[in-house]
Amino acid sequence: MLNNRDTQLDAEENAYGKHPIWRRVYALMKCDSSACHLGPYCWLDPVGKKHYRLRTQTLRRLVTYAEKGGVLESHKYVPDEIQEELYIEEQQRLEKEKRKGGNIAGPRTPYPPININVLPSHPARVDITAPTVSSVKSKGVSPLTIPGFRDVAVKEYGEWLASNVSDETLKATFRQASDVTLSDGFDLEHIYKDQNPEFFVGKGIKPGIARSFVENIRDWLENVKKAVPVLEVV
Ligand SMILES: [Zn+2]
Known part of the structure; x- marks a missing residue:
């Protein structure tokens, strides 16, 4: 699967000239390591080959940088100022990790940790992340406001996910996830709020696709749909 994905990314790299800049940046920064739990980007x-998680706002700045003509052919081209910020963020993340179980909803938590999978069917995992999960639950996942027709947004989102892979089967599965969403009467705000890939798995969608479908809604909204999300200030 991973090798397959590498091949796809290579193919995308070769065809770079044809793709919009944001897509090139996203493809470049997409994390392919199965050992890395920071991603998706x-x-x-x-120098150290260490992974630094890229938040949406940082990705967006890289897109802006590239759109203004900045060279971004590989990770070493990431502008120094962004690299420095990533070092600092990583330091803060590590410190926060040390304090885990303590005051995790401190001032350095600008976003609710939406990447955590709250899967009731996996009690062991929920256990590991218990402090974070309970904090998410008590605050609730902040709702998204998606402009325009809800059904159109579901389709657009599925198309965007499909545009991030080159394999036709994967593309079709993302579209299938859109169809499943609509045929059960859901929209993206429901899917985002529930954070429940199991729903799609139960409908025959492959688990990885299901997770991507559930986890990338905010990313798509902020970077593609360009809407202002309703963020709860902690
Ligand atoms: Zn990574």
């Missing part, structure tokens, strides 16, 4: 420090 990481900066790989060319």
Whole structure:
């Protein structure tokens, strides 16, 4: 699967000239390491080969940088100022990790940790992340406001996910996830709020696709749909 994905990314790289800039940046920064749990997007420090999680706002800045003509052919081209920020963020993340179980909803938590999978059917996992999960639950996942027709948004989102892979089967599965969403009367705000890939798995969608479908809604909204999300300020 991973090798397959590498091949796809290579193919995308070769065809770079044809793709919009944001897509090139996203493809470049997409984390392919199965050992890495930071992603989905990481900066790989060319010196230490360490992974640094890229938040949506940082990705967006990289897109802006590239759109203004900045060269971004590999990870070492990431501008110094962004690299420095990533170092600092990583330091803060590590410190937070040390304090885990303590005051995790401190001032350095600008976003609710939406990547955590709250899967009731996996009690062991929920256990590991218990402090974070309970904090998410008590605050609730902040709702998204998606402009325009809800059904159209579901389709657009599925198309966007499909556009991020080159394999036709994967593309079709993302579209299938859109169809499943609509045929059960859901929209993206429901899917985002529930954070429940199991729903799609139960409908015959492959688990990885199901997770991508559930986890990338905010990313799509902020970077493609360009809407302003309703964020709860902690
Ligand atoms: Zn990574």
